[in-house]
Amino acid sequence: MINSFRQNWFSNLRGDLLAGMVVALALIPEAIAFSIIAGVDPKVGLYASFCIAVVTAFVGGRPGMISAATAAMAVLMVTLVKEHGLEYLLAATLLTGVLQIAMGYLKMGSLMRFVSRSVVTGFVNALAILIFMAQLPELTNVTWHVYAMTAAGLAIIYGFPYVTRAIPSPLVTIVVLTGLAMFLNLDIRTVGDMGELPDTLPVFLWPEVPLNFETLAIIFPYSVSLAVVGLLESLMTATIVDDLTDTTSDKNRECKGQGVANIASGMIGGMAGCAMIGQSVINVKSGGRTRLSTLAAGVFLLLLIVFLGEWVAQIPMAALVAVMIMVSIGTFSWGSLANLKKHPVSTSVVMLATVVVVVATHNLAIGVFVGVLLAAMFFANKVAQYKYVSSTLSEDGTTRTYRVVGQVFFASADKFVDFFDFKEAVDKVTIDLCQAHFWDITSVSALDKVVLKFRREGTAVEVIGLNEASATIVDRFALHDKPGAVDNLMGH
Amino acid sequence: MTHVIACIDGSRITSAVCDYAAWASRRLEAPLNFLHVLGRSEYPVPADLSGNIGLGSREALLQELAELDEKRSRLALEQGRLMLDAAKARAMANGVASPITSRQRHGELVDTLLELESDIRLLVMGRQGEQGDTAGEHIGSHLENVVRTLHRPILVIPTDYTEPQRILIAFDGSATIRKAVEMVAASPLFRGLPCHVVMVGADKADAREQLDWARTTLEKAGFEVAARMRSGQVEEVLCGYRTEHDIDLIVMGAYGHSKIREFLVGSTTTKLILQSKIPLLLLR
Numbered sequence: 086m087i088n089s090f091r092q093n094w095f096s097n098l099r100g101d102l103l104a105g106m107v108v109a110l111a112l113i114p115e116a117i118a119f120s121i122i123a124g125v126d127p128k129v130g131l132y133a134s135f136c137i138a139v140v141t142a143f144v145g146g147r148p149g150m151i152s153a154a155t156a157a158m159a160v161l162m163v164t165l166v167k168e169h170g171l172e173y174l175l176a177a178t179l180l181t182g183v184l185q186i187a188m189g190y191l192k193m194g195s196l197m198r199f200v201s202r203s204v205v206t207g208f209v210n211a212l213a214i215l216i217f218m219a220q221l222p223e224l225t226n227v228t229w230h231v232y233a234m235t236a237a238g239l240a241i242i243y244g245f246p247y248v249t250r251a252i253p254s255p256l257v258t259i260v261v262l263t264g265l266a267m268f269l270n271l272d273i274r275t276v277g278d279m280g281e282l283p284d285t286l287p288v289f290l291w292p293e294v295p296l297n298f299e300t301l302a303i304i305f306p307y308s309v310s311l312a313v314v315g316l317l318e319s320l321m322t323a324t325i326v327d328d329l330t331d332t333t334s335d336k337n338r339e340c341k342g343q344g345v346a347n348i349a350s351g352m353i354g355g356m357a358g359c360a361m362i363g364q365s366v367i368n369v370k371s372g373g374r375t376r377l378s379t380l381a382a383g384v385f386l387l388l389l390i391v392f393l394g395e396w397v398a399q400i401p402m403a404a405l406v407a408v409m410i411m412v413s414i415g416t417f418s419w420g421s422l423a424n425l426k427k428h429p430v431s432t433s434v435v436m437l438a439t440v441v442v443v444v445a446t447h448n449l450a451i452g453v454f455v456g457v458l459l460a461a462m463f464f465a466n467k468v469a470q471y472k473y474v475s476s477t478l479s480e481d482g483t484t485r486t487y488r489v490v491g492q493v494f495f496a497s498a499d500k501f502v503d504f505f506d507f508k509e510a511v512d513k514v515t516i517d518l519c520q521a522h523f524w525d526i527t528s529v530s531a532l533d534k535v536v537l538k539f540r541r542e543g544t545a546v547e548v549i550g551l552n553e554a555s556a557t558i559v560d561r562f563a564l565h566d567k568p569g570a571v572d573n574l575m576g577h
Numbered sequence: 578m579t580h581v582i583a584c585i586d587g588s589r590i591t592s593a594v595c596d597y598a599a600w601a602s603r604r605l606e607a608p609l610n611f612l613h614v615l616g617r618s619e620y621p622v623p624a625d626l627s628g629n630i631g632l633g634s635r636e637a638l639l640q641e642l643a644e645l646d647e648k649r650s651r652l653a654l655e656q657g658r659l660m661l662d663a664a665k666a667r668a669m670a671n672g673v674a675s676p677i678t679s680r681q682r683h684g685e686l687v688d689t690l691l692e693l694e695s696d697i698r699l700l701v702m703g704r705q706g707e708q709g710d711t712a713g714e715h716i717g718s719h720l721e722n723v724v725r726t727l728h729r730p731i732l733v734i735p736t737d738y739t740e741p742q743r744i745l746i747a748f749d750g751s752a753t754i755r756k757a758v759e760m761v762a763a764s765p766l767f768r769g770l771p772c773h774v775v776m777v778g779a780d781k782a783d784a785r786e787q788l789d790w791a792r793t794t795l796e797k798a799g800f801e802v803a804a805r806m807r808s809g810q811v812e813e814v815l816c817g818y819r820t821e822h823d824i825d826l827i828v829m830g831a832y833g834h835s836k837i838r839e840f841l842v843g844s845t846t847t848k849l850i851l852q853s854k855i856p857l858l859l860l861r
Contacts, residue, residue, distance in 0.1 A: 107628040246627035253628030329639055331646060366635050369642075371626050415630025 104373025105381025126280035133355025138383030146338030178351035185344030207439025238407025277398030519550035590703035
């Protein structure tokens with residue numbers, strides 16, 4: 086136990102602390118940007134990021150993953166904040182946490198296996214587009230200074246690493262642009278204009294909402310969306326970190342950990358958050374591996390904002406926009422564009438549908454739902470095609486044998502019936518099901534239909550070679566082998 | 578329950594592990610299997626603190642990390658193979674007639690041994706492993722875990738090999754040690770070696786009776802037995818007795834108590850493993 090504790094916390098001290106610092110620096114612009122998306126003061130996002138990072142460091146299931154305030158969650162809160170205010174957002178955050186813990190106990194994490202690769206890609210791309218779109222208000226109706234600053238920021242972010250990789254380039258961008266704006270005394274928007282920044286350590290506060298059914302009715306739909314999206318992004322990120330580090334994580338523990346973190350965040354006046362794909366990649370890239378890196382990120386973040394609050398207020402929005410465009414570019418799966426041509430059409434359709442639905446609804450949960458549904462339908466359709474029926478007539482012309490190969494279920498049942506020639510006048514029909522599998526009630530009733538149809542033409546029918554699993558379902562639900570079969574079927 | 582399995586890891590204790598495993602394999606006439614487990618060690622990664630992500634960063638990072646791991650794992654794999662071959666050659670030279678095999682696995686030592694548990698007749702492992710070479714007198718990080726998890730006889734050995742001539746059974750009258758006595762009596766491992774049975778504690782009638790039971794059981798099996806009753810601190814008495822009678826191997830029950838009690842009181846097993854300059858056969 087002590088061993089695994091050491092392994093989880095102190096096996097990579099130097100790398101973790103450095104990575105934590107890099108991540109903390111990158112978290113500041115993100116937390117501020119996502120607060121602005123949600124329509125709340127920057128301090129709400131900053132407190133949330135601190136709190137969620139620190140709590141998930143202890144209770145999360147994936148060491149080295151960074152959780153904080155995120156864009157995916159922020160876009161879901163917009164209308165709630167606009168119509169009901171911050172207090173309701175905090176209440177919704179608490180409820181989100183409770184729901185996530187419940188989902189963790191119900192082992193909903195394992196449902197992730199139904200989310201196919203193309204849905205994940207769609208999710209990631211949609212997320213990147215949402216982050217980018219959220220920057221547009223900062224880039225419209227502004228002076229040319231802002232465009233110049235943003236372009237310069239991007240140039241520094243991607244150019245500076247060629248000079249040295251020892252200093253985070255987003256930090257350099259922010260410092261340089263802030264200095265420039267202050268020196269030239271430019272009249273452009275700064276973080277300080279966007280709302281209140283934290284000036285103290287966070288304190289405990291209970292959301293001031295009436296505890297009644299009406300409140301619940303307001304926040305519940307939001308909380309469900311937040312809980313689902315939070316877990317989706319967290320589990321996807323956990324898988325990405327698993328792949329990068331070649332280690333495993335405890336997905337159900339991660340669900341519960343996210344819930345605990347959100348409850349804690351709601352109680353100190355923070356918004357709901359989840360794992361961040363971009364930041365987690367930055368963490369791994371910077372050498373962070375264990376829980377310590379996540380904890381360090383949270384703690385450094387708090388120290389930075391509390392002690393450097395005055396300076397943070399001076400950061401021009403253009404610098405933030407540049408950083409967020411970087412996050413958007415880094416999150417987008419560019420490989421998926423090239424794959425559009427290579428992959429089967431159905432895969433691409435699923436991916437694109439996910440993206441389109443998310444961008445249209447601003448709700449990643451709906452997008453993923455549509456994606457999963459589409460993927461399932463494509464799959465069912467594909468499996469239904471792996472089926473054919475061959476038939477042979479005996480030499481004397483009195484017996485025909487049908488040989489069915491493949492999967493028979495709701496999507497292929499009608500086609501199964503069509504294979505048989507009921508017009509042919511033979512004495513006996515043998516249906517050989519050695520290589521077929523009957524999956525559901527629909528397929529069983531299709532078999533019933535075939536058998537009874539033949540019988541009504543005066544043909545004796547024999548069904549042979551059912552495999553065991555199919556035999557169980559046929560025995561339980563089929564009518565053709567029970568007395569009075571024809572009458573029963575006629576009744577329908 | 579067929580193989581003598583010897584865990585080697587390339588530390589300075591490896592040759593002694595080979596020799597004791599070869600000895601055990603010869604006496605038990607059991608096939609010998611050398612096991613090397615490639616642990617997942619955390620390697621320092623070159624720090625890239627640039628903190629930016631761009632086109633295809635994730636894919637590039639994955640590829641980079643995978644390549645690094647691949648190179649290191651290849652090296653470790655090759656090194657492990659050489660080590661296992663050397664161990665096999667050494668055992669062969671030691672006159673092991675039974676088949677000698679080796680296997681290399683990825684993962685944690687404890688988990689790997691658990692998977693192999695049904696194969697293990699006797700497990701031979703060093704008191705401390707690779708990291709222990711530099712750490713002085715202490716118990717290897719894996720050992721206690723393995724002893725607590727596995728339900729097979731484990732021979733814990735010191736750095737140097739001497740062929741066992743006289744053995745000592747640390748007898749405390751518990752069910753574990755009674756089973757151990759029966760096992761020693763039935764096993765060919767110690768056949769023909771003089772056997773001392775030492776009980777530490779007050780000289781009471783029922784203790785005597787138990788000691789006598791041990792003596793007769795062993796004598797019936799053809800052992801030359803000396804049964805003694807001593808009083809004092811268990812570790813001190815046993816260590817004193819060992820030097821006095823030139824004992825080469827101690828048989829004992831291991832970790833009879835819970836971890837919590839051990840935390841408060843300390844474990845006799847741990848102390849004995851630490852102090853002992855000779856192999857211990859631990860039975861649970």
